[in-house]
Amino acid sequence: MSALTFQGAGYRYPSGEEPAVQGVDLAVESGQLVLLTGPTGCGKSTLIRLAAGLLGRHGGGDVLGSVEVQGEDPARLTPADRARQLGFVSQTPDRQLLTATTGDEIAFPLESVGAPGIASRVTQQLAQFGLPGEHTRSTQALSGGQKQRLVTASAMAAGAGLLLLDEPLAQLDPAGAAALMARLRGVADAGVAVVVVEHRLSATLPLVDRVLVMDGGRIVADSSPAQVDAELLGRLGMRLPGTSPERNASVPLEEGDARESSDEERRVLLEAGPLRHRYREADQDALDIAGLTLRAGERVALLGANGSGKSTLIGALAGEHDAGAVQSRGRVLDLPQDPDLALFSATVREELAHGAKEQRLGDRAVQGRVAAAAAATSVQDLLDRSPHALSRGQRLRVAVAAMLACEPDIVLLDEPTSGQDHGHVERMMLALRSEERALLFATHDEALAQRHATRVLRMEAGRFVAHGEVRGDAAPAHDEAAAGAASAIPGSMPRSAPRGGLDPRVRIALLICVGVLAVVLSRASSLATLALLCAFPLLLVGVPRRWLLRGGLGLLAIVWSTVLSQGLFYAELPRVPLVRAGPLVIWTEGVLWGLVQSLRFVSTLLAGLALVISTSPDRLYSALLRLRIPYGLAFLSSMALRTVPETARSALIVRRARARRGRSLWARSPWAWLRLEVEMLRPVVAESLRRARSLAEALDSRGFDPLVPRTERHPSRIGVGGWGLLGTAVVVTATLAAGRILFVLYSAEVLYLPALRPLYGWVRAWL
């Protein structure tokens, strides 16, 4: 039985009239490593998602013909069977990471299928894919290549016989790509059928057993690598490795740091340096260069492995990082790594017109700019469509067109070509060329640098290590493992707390007790005691400085806000004016009352801080599951929390992109400002929708079932001390709460028991 079989298979999207894929008849055998390639938009991703059963479950369109994995319809497999039978990996590893640590990531599908001996299998799988051995290593601390290997290892962990990968090399440098392909070869040799969708033929062809070429939703060629039709690929805008005229040319790179071109006649557009930047809590500088000069007409390619500092340099030049002096003589525009984040208008026409309008040009001039930019990037036919509803290649071209419509003097591009076919990339790069403009672009594609750069700079560990004018071959490959070590995600800091100590359930229960007491207590002395008790754990765990700052700010805001509000609104008599400002009076008694009341909020804040500082999120979620929070809900919120840094970063990128193409957001009317703020959500939300789909695909392929109980990797037990503390806290809290309730009933004239008079008095005097 074939591992994967298509019979007249196809798929029509709900919004499409014609099938995106049709008439596919194909069988993939176990042990085969198959490359599926073709131009952008030809249907490769659709076909592979059809094979994974994802479109059948979530697509909402029509599945044509039949698809079978090991003789079964993949769309009808149970979650556990999906994890056992097939693995699916998409283009962006960051969007497929489901958990916080490498061990949990591998264990996820194993837990889904209820596999025994999870710990040993996790270790085995990590070793097989050449990943760091510690199970508790944060997934966010891995390099791009390591992340891609991790999600692949996770997809395979439950013993799937079929592995489907959608452009797994798109985000990887050449060394990383080669390393992953070597792993996939090993997986196939172990008897697994592997299908890889990819544009990067040079990295894949030498290792695959079979090549499938798609065009227009159909498979147009099926051959061995040696028999691939170069002419066909050429017609489709692709090139076979070794057929490029520039292939044998070389870029004679010299060792050292060359900050400036040798052509000194051209006008200087940008001067920067020295530039130095270190991400928070990183061990070394992400960027440390003496300087960089860009001249008009220059096209500078930045090469280097993942984590070598290319994105940081572009960020510094674009003003994202305060790394040093940057002087520009002209308009600087940058296109983020994800060009979708630069698209924030309702239609392509508005997107292209935005920059010109912001420059206060007349209607005719604006239309002229729009037309020229659209023509240069071949998006004339898309002007009335929503940018985010376009294909990825189209969105990239719209983003570039929007930049061109602003007529920038300096353009900064951060790997904008990933996942694009040759034809689209060529059109885009040609459109960006101008004698009056400087272009700096970061890329892994050395051939692209050869074709379109006038100067190449190679980076390593934040420094320029080689430079040269473009004439020939690319520089030698870089060690991927070293890159991985230096590529911690900027700005992210995995929270890892030692296991042990109080069980998180006890900590949560104590926090809830504090919350109850904050409601029950009313006296300054008792609330102050509570606040001191809550501050005590913070002294034990040691508060990091940034938490101290945040907590301090929060406390200050709470205290002041409460004091001011109660000072203004205090309604009891007597009250003595403290400050009079027209009709507003701040009452002395209210200020004192506000101080007392703020202790209530301070207590809960301190207790909350103590909890989150001393307990890692995965332990908290583990505790929540044991406290009967539905698994699906707890898992989704943990996953959502992990995407916060990325989402926040996206939001900042959008803000910056918008600000660069227009006036300052603050220099507007409040309504216009608010409208723009909401509009800026558009690209972030659009990206989030795509991320949601990627996450759903990853979850589906790893057997996620929101209701089925899972095996537990992190068993925990409440010790005697924990029970003692918990019992004491619960008894004290319950007693005080009962006293308060009886007192409230008495105050509300509902219930008065003469025997409880001492209790009433005690509650009033002490609580």
Next chain:
Amino acid sequence: MLRALTIACVLALGGCAQPAAPAVECDDVGVRVVSVEPVERVEVWSDGDRLARRSFPGDSTEARLALPLPASEVEVRVWTGERHTLRCTRPADEPLVDVQLAAPAGQTLAPFPETGRVQFVAFEGADASYAVVLTAREPSAVTLRLGGERLRVDMTAPGQREVITRPLPSDRATEVVVEGPRAVRKATLTPWTVGAGQVGETLALTDLVFPTDAAGFVDVARPEGRVTLPGLGWTRLLAWAGLGTRGQDRELPWGWHAVTLRNAGEKPLDVAVASRVLEGDEPAEAFRPVVRDEDGGTGLVTALLRIPAGGEATAVVPLFVTAAVLPEGASEFTHELTVTPLGLSKPVLTRTQPLRVSRGSSWVAVGFALALMAACLGVGSALIGVPRWLRTWSTTDLTTIAVFATLGFVITAFTAVLSSGLAAVLGPFSMLVTGLLSDCLRSALLATLIVLLPRRGTATVFLLLGWLMGGVALGAFSPTDFVFVGSRIFWLELFLWIAGLTRGGAWRDGSPVSRFVRLAGGFAGASLLSMAGSLASQIVLFRLYYAAWFVLLMLALPGFLYDVLACLLATSFAASLREVQS
């Protein structure tokens, strides 16, 4: 006395076993009840007629009813949590007429002494009088000799009461003789003459405590110097239902003033301690002892007190409150206390002080009750719905809600940082500024999510995920979340359903105006009620004060207008994202 001691011993012995029934004693004065449990009410019945009834506030275990008892056996009904029916008979050899004496008149009536001297304080130049009170047990005739006057009084029916008042000379003794059918009693009323100005110097008010219990002990359960009442609506509800402590007996005083007076003189003083509450210069209607209707419109409540020479005595003066006529919120009245020696027509001591009344708000009570009810329904619906939704929704839908929750969390965190700074300047008003950003963006985001996934439960899962994220990332788990998150879930789901937003997706293809109206109706309505409930909950749970104008401002802007704006913005925004989704 011996009998009382016996009763006490019996009760003490009985206390070792199960609670004993009260003991009752009939004597010349009336009925005396001694009980282990506090006595709540006593009624005296004879031949099917109720002779007397009295409620006893506080937790006194001894009660006395002064009344002339018939010669036959009476039935005494005693309430001490449960009802006891007891019987007793007045001693047979009692005189046919009870005689009591008040000297000077106005002083507490005391049994006429068998024989001897009764000393009293008289003031120079002041008119005083004394009173002899006759109460018939059986029909008979009594002859009185009052100074030089002889007087015959015919008592024709049991219970007949006669009060004979005569001037009391301050410069000589007065002899009073009562000749009844069974006994002759004689007393000499001897004055201690005191100068009227002298008494003001020797009398001092040493302590005034409010509120106290009926025995004059501090009421530890209530704030000092203040009348605290629940909201008007709540009071009325309790009264209507006959529930609660005051709803059951509206004649009870709200509390008592304990007035301690010192007498530095060498002779004991009889004084009237009068208390009233004024609103301006007039007696405050809310504090008149209306149940007795004895104040003649003066609002005065009076207690009589004898202060021993060189000693102190405490009068306990009740404060009656007619809660129904007091306004909500804070109000202030004047409490006036006067001390008038009996025999003088003008007070020698006057003390005025503010009497503050704090009254809860009915609106707040209603708001909190609604929030609590909504929270129960919201949490209940989530408990029932979430497992079903998790089971039936696609993973893509779940992850879509999760990433929207991420966006909401980012917006919340961003605006929290922003509001920290703004709050340092604007205090509570910072919400009006930051709300324009955070509320608008979050509502626009949620509105967009509803456009993308128009079904019941989307908002619930979104809110629950946001709550869990906040708890895990910021430690923001609190029991009060039950009210705040639960009620938000309920109102949102309810209004979205009413507006038709979660009853299918056909509305998404309507005109922009109809989409906006539906979105605004759903979101602004839910937001308004959530905000009102949230403010009421903060007032109740955290004992915070908010001015009415501030509450209205919060309801109008973050509670309503910002959501309308958000929906206005989200209408076109969400439509374009539908294309992305498809």
